[in-house]
Every structure is written in C-alpha cells, then in structure tokens.
Amino acid sequence: MPAYTFAVNGRTVTVDAPADMPLLWVLRDRLGVTGPKYGCGIDVCKACTSHLDGEAINPCVVAVSEVAGREVTTIEGLADGDALHPVQEAWLEQDVAQCGYCQPGQIMAAVALLRKTANPTDAEIDAIQNVCRCGTYVRIREAIKRAAAKM
Amino acid sequence: MGDPTASSTELTGGAVGRRRFLTFLVAAPTLTLATTDLAPDSAAAASVDVAAGLPGLPQPADIMDLGDVLILAGTPTAHLLVLEVTEDGEAHFELPRAEVGQGITTAVAMLVAEELDLPLAKVRVRLADARPELLMNQLTGGSNTIRSVYGPVRRAAAAARARLVAAAGARWDLAPGLLATRDGAVVAPDGRTASYGSLTSLAATLPLPGLTAKPKPESEHTLVGTPTSRVDARAMVTGAMRYTLDLDVAGAMPTMVRRPPTINGTVRSVDNEAEVRAMPGVIDLAVVPTGVAVMAETFGQAQDAKDALDVTWNGGTVDSLSDAGIRKRLRAAALPFAVPPLLTRYVDAEFDFAFVSHAPLETNCAIADVREDRAEIWAGLKSPIVARQTIAAAIGLPEGRVTVHVRQSGGSFGRRLFFDGALEAAQISKAMARPVKLMWSRIDDMRHGRARPATHHKIRATYALGRVLTYEHRVAAVETDLRHGLGEILTATAAGLPVAGNLSFAQTVFLTTVKVPYDFGVVTELLNEVPLKMHTASWRSVYSANTRGAEEILVDELAKKMGRDPVAFRRAFLKTDRQRRVLDKVAAEGDWGRAMPAGFAQGVGFHDEYQSCTACLVEIDARDPGEPRVVRAVIAADVGRPINPRGLEAQLLGGLTDAISTTLRAGLHIDRGLPLEGSYSQFHYARQKDSPSDVRIFIMPAGGEPGGAGELGVPAAVGAIANAYARATGIRPRSFPINFDVDFTPFPR
Ligand code: FES
Numbered sequence A: 001m002p003a004y005t006f007a008v009n010g011r012t013v014t015v016d017a018p019a020d021m022p023l024l025w026v027l028r029d030r031l032g033v034t035g036p037k038y039g040c041g042i043d044v045c046k047a048c049t050s051h052l053d054g055e056a057i058n059p060c061v062v063a064v065s066e067v068a069g070r071e072v073t074t075i076e077g078l079a080d081g082d083a084l085h086p087v088q089e090a091w092l093e094q095d096v097a098q099c100g101y102c103q104p105g106q107i108m109a110a111v112a113l114l115r116k117t118a119n120p121t122d123a124e125i126d127a128i129q130n131v132c133r134c135g136t137y138v139r140i141r142e143a144i145k146r147a148a149a150k151m
Numbered sequence B: 001m002g003d004p005t006a007s008s009t010e011l012t013g014g015a016v017g018r019r020r021f022l023t024f025l026v027a028a029p030t031l032t033l034a035t036t037d038l039a040p041d042s043a044a045a046a047s048v049d050v051a052a053g054l055p056g057l058p059q060p061a062d063i064m065d066l067g068d069v070l071i072l073a074g075t076p077t078a079h080l081l082v083l084e085v086t087e088d089g090e091a092h093f094e095l096p097r098a099e100v101g102q103g104i105t106t107a108v109a110m111l112v113a114e115e116l117d118l119p120l121a122k123v124r125v126r127l128a129d130a131r132p133e134l135l136m137n138q139l140t141g142g143s144n145t146i147r148s149v150y151g152p153v154r155r156a157a158a159a160a161r162a163r164l165v166a167a168a169g170a171r172w173d174l175a176p177g178l179l180a181t182r183d184g185a186v187v188a189p190d191g192r193t194a195s196y197g198s199l200t201s202l203a204a205t206l207p208l209p210g211l212t213a214k215p216k217p218e219s220e221h222t223l224v225g226t227p228t229s230r231v232d233a234r235a236m237v238t239g240a241m242r243y244t245l246d247l248d249v250a251g252a253m254p255t256m257v258r259r260p261p262t263i264n265g266t267v268r269s270v271d272n273e274a275e276v277r278a279m280p281g282v283i284d285l286a287v288v289p290t291g292v293a294v295m296a297e298t299f300g301q302a303q304d305a306k307d308a309l310d311v312t313w314n315g316g317t318v319d320s321l322s323d324a325g326i327r328k329r330l331r332a333a334a335l336p337f338a339v340p341p342l343l344t345r346y347v348d349a350e351f352d353f354a355f356v357s358h359a360p361l362e363t364n365c366a367i368a369d370v371r372e373d374r375a376e377i378w379a380g381l382k383s384p385i386v387a388r389q390t391i392a393a394a395i396g397l398p399e400g401r402v403t404v405h406v407r408q409s410g411g412s413f414g415r416r417l418f419f420d421g422a423l424e425a426a427q428i429s430k431a432m433a434r435p436v437k438l439m440w441s442r443i444d445d446m447r448h449g450r451a452r453p454a455t456h457h458k459i460r461a462t463y464a465l466g467r468v469l470t471y472e473h474r475v476a477a478v479e480t481d482l483r484h485g486l487g488e489i490l491t492a493t494a495a496g497l498p499v500a501g502n503l504s505f506a507q508t509v510f511l512t513t514v515k516v517p518y519d520f521g522v523v524t525e526l527l528n529e530v531p532l533k534m535h536t537a538s539w540r541s542v543y544s545a546n547t548r549g550a551e552e553i554l555v556d557e558l559a560k561k562m563g564r565d566p567v568a569f570r571r572a573f574l575k576t577d578r579q580r581r582v583l584d585k586v587a588a589e590g591d592w593g594r595a596m597p598a599g600f601a602q603g604v605g606f607h608d609e610y611q612s613c614t615a616c617l618v619e620i621d622a623r624d625p626g627e628p629r630v631v632r633a634v635i636a637a638d639v640g641r642p643i644n645p646r647g648l649e650a651q652l653l654g655g656l657t658d659a660i661s662t663t664l665r666a667g668l669h670i671d672r673g674l675p676l677e678g679s680y681s682q683f684h685y686a687r688q689k690d691s692p693s694d695v696r697i698f699i700m701p702a703g704g705e706p707g708g709a710g711e712l713g714v715p716a717a718v719g720a721i722a723n724a725y726a727r728a729t730g731i732r733p734r735s736f737p738i739n740f741d742v743d744f745t746p747f748p749r
C-alpha cells in the first residue's frame, strides 16, 4: 500500500492507505482525529467540513492521495492551544450548539467563509449548505456576524 | 458504592407544602446522597385543580397529561438520585436521562449549583448507565425531564448542603443555623470559611439525626431562571466532545450492515461471501436478523464491502405498499363524525401528513462488546432499562451481566427512544465474537430507520350566533411504535388515568397529549391506528405536530367563516388569561396585521401542552408558492418556570425549524416498501437558506411549576406557517409537506 505524508493540525503524519481511501476515515479510523463527523458520506450534510491548505473541504469525498504534502486542519486544530479562534468564541457567546454534532463542520465552514469575505452578506451566509438538524441556523448566522465584527 | 445506610434527615418540601423525606447516606468516602421522597408527587392533583377552573368540559389531557403519567410512574424511584461532593469541591450528579442536544445537563447542573451555592463550573452532570432499580424512571420523553427532576434534584442538593453545613458546624462547634453557604464554601459569622471539598468526608460520616433541609424558596434563585450558556459548549466547538463513535473501545472495529431492499426484509443467502471477505481491510462478516454485517479496518472499507455484497433477500413486511395505498387505508380508517351538519353552519376539512424521518445528524450507532459471560454497550439511549432487558434476552445473557452506558448523542427528536442500533450491535458482536463499533449509513438511517407515521385528519366544527357549538377531530395514523417502556408505564398508572373504556396504549397517549385549547363547545378528538409493520416512533411532539397543526389551520378557516380576524378569534375562544397573554405578546411584538407586499403574509398559531403554552407568528415570502421562505418569526412561551431561558429559546428555535421543514418540504415518500429518500439532498430538512434571519423569542416570567418545553415549539409553528402560506397564496394547504415532489433520483435499493 502506498504511504502518504501530510500535515494534520500542524503535526506531520504518514499513513499507509489505498489511494482512494476517503480522508474522513483516515482521520477518524486511522489517526483518531474524531472532530470531523460523518453525516452522509457523499458531500451533502457537510458535517465533516475541514480545511485543506486553508480552504473548506469535505473529507468524506476527498481521497487521501489528494492531500499528500498538504496541510489538513480539522476542528481540533482551529484553536491556538487554550486560546479559541474568534469564530469558536462567537459560537460560545451565541450558545449556538444544541446536540453539537454538526457544529465542527459549521464552524469550519464559517471560518473558511470569513477568510474569503471579511463581512459576509446574508446571501453569502445563506449559501452555507451545512445541515443542522437541531435547527440552530439563526444562532449560526448571528455568530458568524459576531465573529466577523471581531476579526 | 455500598448499601445505603439510613440517616434520618427530615426535609421540608418546596411550595407544595410540608412533606416528609428520608435521606440515605450511601457508604462512600465523600458525601454521596440519595434522597427519598415519601409523598407521591402532587402533579396530578394540581392539574385537576387547574382543569376544574376551565370553562367548558376539560379534556383528558387537561386533567392529566402524559408528563403527569410519567412523573407518577417514576415517583416510587424519583429519590434514587446520586449526587457526590468530591474532595476537590466539585459536585458530581448522575442524571438518569439522556442528553441529546436539548441542554438538559446544563439545566440540571444549574439546579444543583443553585441549591448548593456552588459555581456552575464546579458541577458535573454525567448520564447514568441503565439502572434497572429505577424501574420506570429512566425514560427521556414527553418533554418530561425538567418536570420530573425539578423537585427531586433540588431536594437532593439541599440535603447535601445541609450536611456540609452541619459538618462545618461540628468542626467549628457552631450551630448550623448560624452558618451560611457561598461559592462552594460554608461561611461562619466571624468570616471563617471551609470549602465543601474540605468538609465532604466529615459530612459523609457525621451522624446527623434529625437534620432538616429544604430547597431554597424560588424567590431566592439567582442562577435558575437566568439565561445560561451550555456547560458542554466548549467541548462542542473544539471537537473534544466524544459521541459514541468517537470512543476508543479496545478492539471495537468499524462495522456496517447491508440492509434489504424493502423494510424488514431478511437475508436468504449471501452469494459472494468469499470475494467480499477478501476485499481490502475486511475483518469479518456475519448474517444477523437485520442484514449482513461487515467489519473492516475503517468505515470506508466496511461501506465498500457491504455495498459489494451480493445478497438474495426474502421479502419484507410492507413490500407492496406505497404512499397511495397508505393514504387510502388511512382515509378508510378515520372514524365517522358524530354530528351531522344539519341545521347549523359548519366547517369541514381533511388533511394528510407524510412520513417524516427523525434524521438526527448522528446516524444510528452503538458500540457493543459481547463476551461469553457478559456484555457492555455504549449508545445514545432514551430508554436504557428496556434496552438492557431486550438486549440481554436477545443475546442470551442474564440482565445482570449486561452493562449499558448512555452516551450523549447527536440529536434524537424521538428517535433514540428506540435502541435498534444497540441491539443490532450486540447481535453482531455476539455473532463475530468481537467488540463492534456499528454505524448506520445515512441512506439506511433514512430508509430503515424510524419515522413519524403518516396521518390523515378529518375535522368538523359547527357554529351559530358567534359560538362554536361542536368540534370533532378524527385522526387516522399509521401505528406509532411505543414499545420502549411506555406500555408498562401506562399499565402501571392505568387506575389513575383520566380516560375511560378499553383504549389502546396509543389512544391513551393521544388523549393525554392532545387537547384543544379553545372553548369550542362539545369537543371530541379520536385516534384510530392502522397497524403496518414499519419502523415508526414518536417524533417531537408525538401526535400534536400534525393534529394540533391541522387544527390551527382549521381555526383560521373557521375564523374567516365567522367573520373574525385570526388573532381576535383565538383571543375570544382561548380558555385562560395565561394563554391570551402569550398570544397577545406575539401579536404586539410581531405587529400583527401590518401591511405586507403581495406574495407575503403573516400567519399565527397557538399551542398548549404539558402545562406550557406558546404562540407563534411568522411572516412568509411565498411570491413563488413552490419556494416559500419563512422570513420572520416571533414566538412567545409560558412554561410556568423557565430554568434556563437561553436553552428554552434554543428548543423553541428547534421547534420552529422542524415546523418550517415538515410543513414546507421535508417528508418521506414510501415506494413499494421503502422510503425513496436517502440523504438530506432528498429529505429536505431546512438549511440556512430556509431559515428566517429575524427570529425573536419571548419567555414569559416565571409563575408556577415548570411545564414541558422540549416539543412545545412545533405545533404552533406548523399552524402559523401553513396559515401564512394560505394567506399569501390563496391556496389552502391540505397535504404536508406542501411542496413534496420527488425532485431527485433515488439511490439504488
Ligand atoms: S459526511 Fe461529509 S458531507 Fe456529509
């Protein structure tokens, strides 16, 4: 089996895996990085949303071979030690999470959006596809705006 | 923990008058308490008083609702709560309920912190394992947790506090009456302090005959009732929260199941086992009652392998059934009206509601480690005692050899009342003789998971001279599976139930959850079920989302016929001032009646259940009736006594989003024995673009005991949205979800 070397949350890892193994299972089942969640496996629910070189990706449909030599960031890598990312802080301030299962993906999607657009419009926030089955959308929107104001 | 050794603390109860309590001190090095409430809870009696004051005849749910039934059934063991004060000054509380996102661990931590005068950060609430000695008191449902634990938790914490105070008194040789508690410490009049941590072992061993303690009067609450953020929020935003599948149980490897092409189909033969066993990463394969289980190194490989299986299937239980046939059977099952529309004026309407998946974002999953002589299970479970019994029987172990851990889970909405994932994991673990980490695919979760049953509704109201004379509602529903311990609870409380005749469990649940909040003369609401062998379960608000939702639509139509404005009409017919205040709040805050552009409209709905009531006002943009969007919502709720208003608002927000989804677009089509929908691209639960950006929620001030709130938000919002849609488009919605085309290519079976 080929070996792939890449960075996960600043740590260099090498995994032996078939080229087409989805990154989600490399992270969760091989590396024990369980922040990204499975919700559909086909790029629909976005619960697994993470970053590849700073851009949002959905590791359930990204093959491990695609990330070789690159930098993967999951929800676990967002904070700087104990210091939370402003988006995480905004999430706490708005008390967004209910069951919390979608929230790693929501936060990673929001961070990626804010990287592209410092002050996202409502239409840009509307374009976020991440499902929240608990229905926290209103607080997510408020938290994104709050984070934007902070950053 | 050892056997309880009796000490004779006598406690005085809260607002409901003097009661006797015993406190048992559990043999432990630190203060660990289980309290006993000797008096039956007064909830049922209290509700009768309320009902007696209502104009018109009370319905069964006015007298005793399902929540009261659950409290009554749980009362004999309500005292078996475990609260420990540790040497580092923390309070650890074991909650015999499930946390599925409703924020119950936060609310309970607040109760403990309040009563102990301890900072919230020093309270840890963990979910108790299945505890069979709790009998009927470990079921999370019926919006009942706060209602059922509000008294017992406070009494347990008050008893702990009294013991800590007594211990400090003994140490300082001061009368306990002179001492106060603050910030996790006992304080003497001269300013000396002793932390709880330093007192706990003394408090555990001190003989304290005749110690009395009572919970604080509610007027002294400083934390309870104030908006508080979730105690688990940080774990959630950092990815540190461990859900079932995030646990590292030694040897438990990823496992998935290949399921039949129709509901309840079974395996006849596996035709390429050797090939699949040779696939990359595959570890094991086993045929179980529900399909073919495949274990692999990773879930991706397990999924590939199960998809590659070539299986010959036996038929299922509803193979020839599709939506049209189900609808026909439901229509035929709706019982006839009693009142013929003679001589009076009347409004008739019929409604249909599709099946709806619970679709929690965390799919059905469990970890099971079944050995020859013992088993251990981890899963999100709302009825863990019944789960344990059933699993033990299925794998042939005595119940005492099965440990069931309740894990915090990624949503439920009623889904996790059932433990089919845990049962299946145990069966696979037994068959493979290894620990198993079982995950259902999203497709399977939607197609073979549980759903809210489809329903059909016939409603007739007659009126004359500005009064509603009769109101009849006939509900026909595909059978809701209630086999998660509710039957036992209803049997145990049967003598006290306010229903007569030979009713089924379902009819009893229906009558103890559904009631008309309006003074509509002679009211009859009847349920008739169609038994179909499908996987169903109560879905947030059980029968009320559809039944009360349909009624709120009918109310608008009735108001129109009688020439009244929808808000004014409701005001006139609601039974209590408390209900009217909630309605008035949304009408005022939502600027009811303001002018709207063409294609936009307001709609209003009201709902009352479990001693709480709520009103919802929405504004809809339905310029394109095929793509309506709720753009604004105002909600008011009176839940008697809010524990955590911020958490309560979250629940109402969730109810609103559920209503938006199920009223406008989200449902399941049944086609030849299987739902067509297999993911969120097909089951259209709301996304950010479907959610209003302007939502305001008003929680009415505390004024009584806590009512139920977890499901409260759905029915009023269903009515409000449908009514707004009707006013905006002129189309009277009769079938839900309103826009329900098969706008996708179904996944292969
Ligand atoms: S699991 Fe990756 S998008 Fe749903």
Ligand code: FES
Residues within 6 Å of the ligand: A097, A098, A099, A100, A101, A102, A103, A131, A132, A133, A134, A135, A136, B101, B361, B410, B411
């Ligand atoms: S918080 Fe539960 S799915 Fe979003």
